[in-house]
Amino acid sequence: MADRVLTRVQGGATDTIHINTDKFAGVRTMSVTAGAAPLTDDTTSIQVTVPNKPEFNGVYNTTAPVTGNSTWTKVGGGVTIFPCNFNETNGYDYAIADSETWGCFDGANGSDRPWKISTVYWTITGLPLTETVTVDRTAQVIDSDRKGESRPLLSKVVGGAAAAYSLRDLNDKAGNNKVVRVRRASDNHERDFLAKEVSNGTLKNWVNTQTVLPLDIQALTDDGRTGSVIPAKAAYSLRNLSKNYTGNVVDVRRSSDDTVQGFTATQVTDGTLLAFVTDAQVGWNEQPNFANAVGTGSVTSQSSTATTATISFTGEASLIREKPAHHFLGSSGDQVILNISVSGLDSAGTLRVRTTNTNTTVGSSSISNGDNQDITLNLTGSAGYFAMTAIASSGGTITFNSIKVLPKTGFVSKWYDQSGNDHHAVQATPANQPVIVSAGALNTSGGLEFDGSNDFFSLTSDISFQNKAGCVFSLQDGQDSSNDFTLGNSDNNRGIGFRNIQTRWYYTTNAIDIDNSSGTSGLTLFTALHDGTTNDPNVTSFVNSSLIVDGIPDANQGEANVSTVANQIGARRDLSFLEGTVKEIIIYDTDQTNNRTAIEANIGEAYSITGIPAYDDTVDGFVETWYDQSGNGSDATQLTAGSQPKIVDAGSLVTGGIDFLDGTDTFLETTNSDICNVPQLSLFTVLTPHIAASQTAAFSCGATVSNSTSYGGWVLTLNGYSDTVGLLTQSKGNSALTGIFTSVTSSEALVSLVSTFPNASISRDGGTAAASSSMVSPNQTSTGTRKFRIGCNFTFRAASFYSQPINEIIVYTSDQTANRPAIEANINNQYDIY
Amino acid sequence: MYLIYASEEAAIERADEEGKDLNFSYWTDGKGTRWLTKPVPTADGMWALDVDDYDLDESEESATVDTYSPLEVGED
Numbered sequence: 022m023a024d025r026v027l028t029r030v031q032g033g034a035t036d037t038i039h040i041n042t043d044k045f046a047g048v049r050t051m052s053v054t055a056g057a058a059p060l061t062d063d064t065t066s067i068q069v070t071v072p073n074k075p076e077f078n079g080v081y082n083t084t085a086p087v088t089g090n091s092t093w094t095k096v097g098g099g100v101t102i103f104p105c106n107f108n109e110t111n112g113y114d115y116a117i118a119d120s121e122t123w124g125c126f127d128g129a130n131g132s133d134r135p136w137k138i139s140t141v142y143w144t145i146t147g148l149p150l151t152e153t154v155t156v157d158r159t160a161q162v163i164d165s166d167r168k169g170e171s172r173p174l175l176s177k178v179v180g181g182a183a184a185a186y187s188l189r190d191l192n193d194k195a196g197n198n199k200v201v202r203v204r205r206a207s208d209n210h211e212r213d214f215l216a217k218e219v220s221n222g223t224l225k226n227w228v229n230t231q232t233v234l235p236l237d238i239q240a241l242t243d244d245g246r247t248g249s250v251i252p253a254k255a256a257y258s259l260r261n262l263s264k265n266y267t268g269n270v271v272d273v274r275r276s277s278d279d280t281v282q283g284f285t286a287t288q289v290t291d292g293t294l295l296a297f298v299t300d301a302q303v304g305w306n307e308q309p310n311f312a313n314a315v316g317t318g319s320v321t322s323q324s325s326t327a328t329t330a331t332i333s334f335t336g337e338a339s340l341i342r343e344k345p346a347h348h349f350l351g352s353s354g355d356q357v358i359l360n361i362s363v364s365g366l367d368s369a370g371t372l373r374v375r376t377t378n379t380n381t382t383v384g385s386s387s388i389s390n391g392d393n394q395d396i397t398l399n400l401t402g403s404a405g406y407f408a409m410t411a412i413a414s415s416g417g418t419i420t421f422n423s424i425k426v427l428p429k430t431g432f433v434s435k436w437y438d439q440s441g442n443d444h445h446a447v448q449a450t451p452a453n454q455p456v457i458v459s460a461g462a463l464n465t466s467g468g469l470e471f472d473g474s475n476d477f478f479s480l481t482s483d484i485s486f487q488n489k490a491g492c493v494f495s496l497q498d499g500q501d502s503s504n505d506f507t508l509g510n511s512d513n514n515r516g517i518g519f520r521n522i523q524t525r526w527y528y529t530t531n532a533i534d535i536d537n538s539s540g541t542s543g544l545t546l547f548t549a550l551h552d553g554t555t556n557d558p559n560v561t562s563f564v565n566s567s568l569i570v571d572g573i574p575d576a577n578q579g580e581a582n583v584s585t586v587a588n589q590i591g592a593r594r595d596l597s598f599l600e601g602t603v604k605e606i607i608i609y610d611t612d613q614t615n616n617r618t619a620i621e622a623n624i625g626e627a628y629s630i631t632g633i634p635a636y637d638d639t640v641d642g643f644v645e646t647w648y649d650q651s652g653n654g655s656d657a658t659q660l661t662a663g664s665q666p667k668i669v670d671a672g673s674l675v676t677g678g679i680d681f682l683d684g685t686d687t688f689l690e691t692t693n694s695d696i697c698n699v700p701q702l703s704l705f706t707v708l709t710p711h712i713a714a715s716q717t718a719a720f721s722c723g724a725t726v727s728n729s730t731s732y733g734g735w736v737l738t739l740n741g742y743s744d745t746v747g748l749l750t751q752s753k754g755n756s757a758l759t760g761i762f763t764s765v766t767s768s769e770a771l772v773s774l775v776s777t778f779p780n781a782s783i784s785r786d787g788g789t790a791a792a793s794s795s796m797v798s799p800n801q802t803s804t805g806t807r808k809f810r811i812g813c814n815f816t817f818r819a820a821s822f823y824s825q826p827i828n829e830i831i832v833y834t835s836d837q838t839a840n841r842p843a844i845e846a847n848i849n850n851q852y853d854i855y
Numbered sequence: 856m857y858l859i860y861a862s863e864e865a866a867i868e869r870a871d872e873e874g875k876d877l878n879f880s881y882w883t884d885g886k887g888t889r890w891l892t893k894p895v896p897t898a899d900g901m902w903a904l905d906v907d908d909y910d911l912d913e914s915e916e917s918a919t920v921d922t923y924s925p926l927e928v929g930e931d
Contacts (some may be wrong), residue, residue, distance in 0.1 A: 204880065204888050211880035211887040645880070645887050660881065660889040662874075663905070818895070818926075 027386040041376035049163055050155045058147030060136055061563030063087060067136065069095075069102070074123055076100075076804060078181075078845050080148065081399030089113045089133030098824070102135050103259040107305035111398075113433050114138065114420075160843035163799035172852040174831065175503040175650060179840045182651040182697045184809055187829040188668075189851060190216035191650040201679075204644035204669055207483050208232045211645055228642035231622035231710040235438060235607055236263035238619050241406075251616055252608075254484055255444035257436045257590070259457075259468065260627060263284045272435035273457055276352035277302045277428030283435075289463075291419075298431035304328035304424065306349045309407065317342040318413070330421040335414060336476045342408035347377050349426050354460065356427040357384060365417030374405045376400055382764040383632055388412075393422065431458030433469055436478060436590070444608075446478030446590045453477060455591070455603075466544065467600040470495075473600025477592035479511065486528045490553025490612035496628060499541045503534065503645060505600060506593040507547075507609065515585040517592050519547035524562035524569065528587070529580035535562040537569045544602055546624055546633065552612045555581050565632045566621040575805035604628065642669030644679050647689055647811065651832075655813050657678040657689035664688060666812060677709045677769055681812040684717055684824030689813035696834050697722035697734050698800045700780075704774040704845050707828035707852050709737040710746060710765035718814035718821040721828055725749040726816065727758040733801035739765070739773070739823070748774050748783060752800040761793040769828070771854045773845055786855040787845045828852060856919045857903045858911075866902040868896030873909050898924035 036054055054844045060067065065085055071077040077100050081093040089112065093102040094653030105116035105125040112131035113139055116122050126140035138143035159180045166172055175182055176193040182191075191194040196217030204211045205228045211426070214224045233239075233246070236256055240248030252316065256262045257394045259270050269283035275298040279721045284294045305474045308325040311332050318336030325331070334341060357374060366389060374384035383405060384398035404426075409419065432454035436446040453478045455469040464470050495507045499521035506525075508563045518525040522540040526533045526549050541564050548563040557579035562569045591599040605624060613620065618634070619693060620715040625633025643665035667680045696702075711717045716738060723734020733753030739746050740762075747762035763772070773790075774783045778798035782790035801807035806815060811830065814821035829848065837844060849855060860866035870890040880887030891909065894902040903923040911919070 202887065209878050209880065209888065305878065350901040456867075609893065662877075662879065662888050663892045663908075665888070 026181055026667065031184045036373075044430050046812075049782075050153055052151050053154050054149045055152040056150050058150050060145070060147050061135070062134065064134075064147060066148050067093065067133075068146045068148055069117075070146075071117065072104065072115075072144075073142065077117055077123070077143075080267040087134075093135065112137070115140075117143065117690060121583045126223060128506045135251045158839075158842040159373060162846045164849050166847075168850060168853060169716070174847050178843055179833075179837065181833065181835065182831050183834045184649050184653060184655045184691070184828075184832040185651040186649060186657060186811065186829070187220045187648045187831075188216065189829070191831075196220065198648075198650065200648050200650065201644055201668065202229065202648070203642045204414050204645050204662065205230070205667065205669075206641040206643065209662070213646075213648075214255060221226060225669055225672070225674050226665060228640050229622075229672050230640075231619055232626070233619070234261065234263050234624060234697055235620045235623055236266070236498040236624075237490075238533050238616055241320070241615055245680065246619070251318070251611075251613070252440075253607055253609040254384075254444060254610045255442040255480075255562075256439045256606070257446055258512055258607075259286060259289050260437065260605075262439045262607065263269065263582030266439045268437060268439070270437050270439070271457065272432050272437075274432045274434045274451065274454065275300070275428050275458075276355050276430035276432070277426050278306070278350040279451065294431070295458060295463055299461050300426055302349065302351075302426040302428065305330070307422075309343055309346060309348050311341050311343050311407075311409075313339075321416075323522040326422075328423060331418065333416070333418045334412070335416050337413050340408060340410050341412070341413070343382075343406050344375075344376055346406045348406045349404060349424060351400050351428070352430055353383070353400055353402050354429040355400045355404070356429065357400060357404070358423075358425045358427060359396040359398070360422040361388065361394050361396060362420040362422060363388050363390050363417070364392075364396065365414045366390050366558040367413045367415070367417075370412030371410045372396070372398065373408045373410060375408050376403045377406055383410075388419070400541070401686050408657070427461070429461040430456060433457050436469070443482060444484055445481040447481055448476075448478050464602070466604070468544075468602040469606030471504075471591050471599045473505070473598050475598060476594075477509075477598055478586045478590040480590065483586035483588045484608060485510075485586045485609065486551065486610055487584045487586075488553075488581055491526075491528065491549075491551045491582060491611050492609040492611070492613040493547075493549045494605070494607040494616070494624065495519060495603065496544065496548045496605040496624055496630075496826070497547065497599070497603040498543065499545050499547070500599060500601070502597060504593045504597040506597065507599060507603070508587045509587050509589050509591075509593045510585055510587060511592075511594060513585060514593060517549050519545075519549070519745070524549050526560045526562075527575060528582045528585055529560075530583055531580060533560045533580065534573045535542055535560065535569050536573070537562075537574065538640070544604070544628075544630075546621060546628075546630055548621060550617065551582060552614060553582075553797060554814050555579050560725075563617070565630060566618065566625065570729065603855075624786045640669065640672055641667055644668050644689065647679060649693075651693070653693065655693035655809060657691045657809070659689050676827055678707070680826040684711070684713075684715070684822045686819075688810055688819050690811075690819075691707060691809045692724075693809045694807045695802040696809055696832055699834045700798055701777045701778065701834060701836040702774070702799075703833040703835060704748070704772070704840075705829070705831040705837075705848060706737065706768065706772050707848060707854065708772065708833060709769045709825040709827075710767060711741050711824045712744050712765065713824065715739045716740050716742070717823045718812075718829065719746075719827060720809065720811045720822050721814045722809050723751075723753075723799070723803075724814050724816045724820075725751040725758050725809040728756050729752050730756050732816060733799060734807050734815075735799040735820075737774070737815075738821075739825075746770070746772050746783070746785065747798075748781065750778070750797045750799040752797050753802055755799075757797055757799065759793070759795060759797045760797060763788075769826075769854055771848050771851070771852070773841055775836055775838045775841055782838075787842075787849060856905070856921060857923050858866050858906050858915060858919055859897065859923060860894065860902045860904065863894055863896075863902050866904045869904060870894060873906075876910065896926040923924050 104113040106114040111128040116125035129139035219561040316339030323332040330471040369389040383402035438444040502527040503520040506516035647657040721736040726732040745762040782792040784790035813819040813825040881889035892905040
């Protein structure tokens with residue numbers, strides 16, 4: 022909490038009062054200066070300032086009764102002010118002197134006091150006035166906050182905590198401060214969480230994130246997902262769908278020269294695939310051998326190297342070309358970059374790129390005389406050979422100084438089945454291959470782009486659902502028609518399609534359509550599931566994991582899957598074609614009702630699809646750091662996984678805060694050794710009491726061990742034999758152990774301890790406090806030992822481990838007796854304890 | 856099940872190795888969880904590392920012990 026600054030104007034004097042709100046508690050009085058005392062003939066003390074003789078500055082006193090003849094002596098001695106002359110008109114002159122007189126200053130108007138003379142060599146004022154101010158900093162009990170939404174305790178009620186741990190934000194109502202760092206057991210990943218992320222489910226969902234890849238998901242058993250790995254029938258993606266899959270995910274044909282190469286998932290993302298596709302092709306594919314095809318001109322000479330060519334010609338050479346040649350390779354979208362030198366043309370001609378063996382121009386540029394001209398041609402079709410048209414010369418020469426093709430497009434010729442069943446998706450016809458690289462970059466969608474005209478894959482072996490269940494997960498664009506199948510057949514109309522407003526399952530006798538009244542747009546995770554029965558309904562569909570409820574269920578629900586197989590992706594026969602993005606398809610010929618959400622959750626996680634719920638798994642989340650909210654940086658950490666307390670248990674947020682588990686080895690430790698040796702101490706904690714028959718420490722600084730002079734510190738102890746909570750204190754070197762206790766039950770409790778040692782009182786749930794006036798002021802000389810720890814005592818090692826959840830710990834190294842009601846009210850309103 | 860080491864450093868080295876294998880945050884992000892378990896001193900001046908959940912090689916398997924004598928709580 023920030024200090025408060027008050028400016029006060031009183032009697033023409035202005036002064037500023039700084040109130041350290043962190044340290045004030047209750048009613049305090051303090052002295053403040055408030056101007057200067059007035060100077061009168063009876064004044065015996067004055068404040069003297071001598072600008073040219075600063076060693077003379079100070080307070081000077083004289084004795085009563087004061088007269089014009091009095092001598093004033095500087096406090097501390099050595100300097101005096103005394104009268105040095107007198108006359109009836111001007112009164113007294115006054116001198117100031119130490120061992121020698123520094124000056125004798127003229128009096129005026131009958132002056133009879135040093136401050137009444139006319140001198141400008143000194144300033145004399147009355148002494149500063151001191152005023153006692155009473156400040157009531159007792160925090161107010163606030164009962165207007167909504168239950169469970171108490172205002173931030175430290176910033177709005179009582180600040181100045183030495184350490185503060187909670188899962189709520191103790192400083193910011195919006196909950197934007199980090200409160201905890203959590204390790205999830207599934208993959209040991211760690212993340213910091215804001216207070217609001219604890220309460221709004223973000224933390225829980227993160228812990229429950231389905232990190233298990235779809236092809237690695239195991240069947241549910243009584244112990245969780247510990248059964249056999251669930252085999253998929255086929256699985257296609259640009260990522261690996263199993264941690265064990267290391268093969269290629271796609272074969273890609275590049276546009277420049279039709280070279281095909283396979284790529285792993287890593288190579289898709291690390292730039293290898295893109296580098297392959299966009300690798301510049303330098304030089305000729307076939308060195309040219311031009312001839313004149315039309316007109317009266319003729320080629321008089323020509324020569325070429327692997328990267329250059331020169332042709333000379335004469336006459337009305339209207340068309341010089343080599344039609345059957347593949348001078349270079351390229352496709353629509355590719356760029357051809359030339360450098361040419363031209364001379365002798367009568368007028369500008371045209372340089373064309375044409376598709377080999379055709380007259381189709383797929384790129385052209387005007388050419389005229391000049392050296393080293395750069396020309397860039399953007400191909401609109403397959404290349405090609407060069408043709409020079411409408412050129413006329415009595416003796417001209419064109420030199421190709423360089424030629425380079427920049428490929429821009431990559432096509433998928435094979436999408437590998439990662440299931441191990443070799444249902445690979447292949448397309449040998451270039452024109453029918455979906456695109457993975459366009460305009461020189463991976464598709465912005467991150468998937469494969471189907472053109473909706475003729476792009477599709479055939480499967481290298483058929484997939485049958487006959488008399489079985491089936492389940493298809495597809496992350497793709499929703500289609501305009503339910504016939505634009507994701508999974509289809511080359512010979513009949515059966516298949517599975519995902520329309521924006523409808524899912525079609527048609528491996529049954531008749532198509533089963535499930536209408537989605539709300540519709541979808543853009544990339545969507547579609548799921549179609551046939552449970553393998555003939556019950557009505559046996560086909561369900563999900564959009565981003567949400568069940569589609571068809572207002573008028575299809576009459577064909579209940580039909581079994583028949584003999585027709587799936588043998589292509591992206592098309593119904595050769596009639597209807599999928600259009601847009603497809604990123605992932607996973608196909609099962611088994612009922613995945615029990616595993617659907619686990620699979621969908623992983624896909625949702627992998628592609629950051631909002632709205633797909635975290636899979637309700639059995640994942641645990643552990644606290645690596647419980648952040649100190651006091652501003653003192655005393656974060657409580659545990660670097661050893663086996664000793665970390667738990668915050669998410671089997672997928673659910675722990676009730677009661679952070680669970681210190683079985684009391685064997687779980688604790689958090691700070692580097693703070695400054696709150697052990699303290700004359701005053703106040704503790705407020707919300708915890709579930711340990712009531713088993715043993716003694717544990719909820720938190721501690723140092724240790725307390727009776728009948729030993731080797732230990733010292735303080736411990737909030739839970740005695741399960743007597744069902745009490747208490748503060749134990751000890752001073753190292755003194756075997757005396759003192760304690761103050763109050764009773765607890767197994768229910769979550771608010772424990773409050775306030776003390777100015779040796780006086781202390783402790784209470785539970787805002788009740789009557791037990792008091793002691795003989796508590797030892799804790800002391801421990803070892804800075805290592807006296808660190809603040811949560812969940813244990815500490816002798817030479819952690820011990821007396823706590824066994825229950827703790828919600829909140831606030832530590833003040835001050836006596837918060839006056840503020841106790843307000844603090845307790847704030848805490849109880851938050852946790853509704855009593 | 857424990858492995859006994861003559862020095863804390865040697866035990867920590869083995870604990871570090873396991874922590875790396877488990878992709879703990881300390882080894883991937885430079886902060887956070889470092890070990891699965893941490894060695895503790897034994898009564899005879901050695902260090903015991905709880906390796907119940909460790910991936911042990913054959914020589915380590917053969918070297919494990921079921922119990923050890925912990926260092927008694929002594930003077931601080």
